[in-house]
Amino acid sequence: MSQRRAHAQLRSTTAASCPCGNAAPYRDCCGRLHRGEAAATTAETLMRSRFSAFSVGDSGYLLRTWHPTTRPQSVDLGGGLRWVRLEVLETTGGSAVHTEGTVRFRAHYLDRGTAGEMEENSRFVRHGGTWAYLGAL
Template sequence: MAEPLACPCGTGKPYAACCGAIHDGRRPAATAVALMRSRYAAFALGLSEYLWRTWHPSTRPATVDLDDDLVWTGLVIEDSTGGQPWDDAGTLRFTASWTSGRRSGTLRETSRFAFLDGAWVYVDGSIHH
């Protein structure tokens, strides 16, 4: 897959200087919001190994299987609590837009993150309908 010019996470920054630097290990996600943005970009780009690596070991699935027909089209971070460099946990609420063929929709989730062994990881999330 060709590397995108603009980062899919919606910051408006070039991918290489934004989530690309987190995906390839040049820098860690400094906050839970940065990790969430990098995970959204990983979903958009099909980076299942990165998603697996950034999932808390206690809740991580055996594999991360992505739907190739799903196209992620936008991310809005609605609210966050904690998740700063000095915290050990954080929660954030987001809406992610998607399309699949002629269908489109949104995923609304409140996600929990933890700072574990020097890095932010995704713990779990509850989906809102």
């Protein structure tokens, strides 16, 4: 995704409901995490903020919240894929008192106008005191 397109999409998302599915505006919900003003307190919150990062084109946040043992060199958010809706289906662990957790979710997208969805059971761990995405189970 081009920098210009990402910024335009971010501006249109700022006042709208957050892409993660919460009713709060993006700027007050996942936007705070993306800007580094807050950290995810649960694995589910991190999952939701990562979905929002895919939705608004924030590859830097995705890389920062990826566990260093599984983190790729880069994340390509180009192409015609647009993430439009998230359903959290199940969580295990992942609270403020846990060190590990899983989040099973279904992410809906549009690929050049064609609707699709993907489902994943993601594993999260605490790393350096914060939640990090480890990978799919």
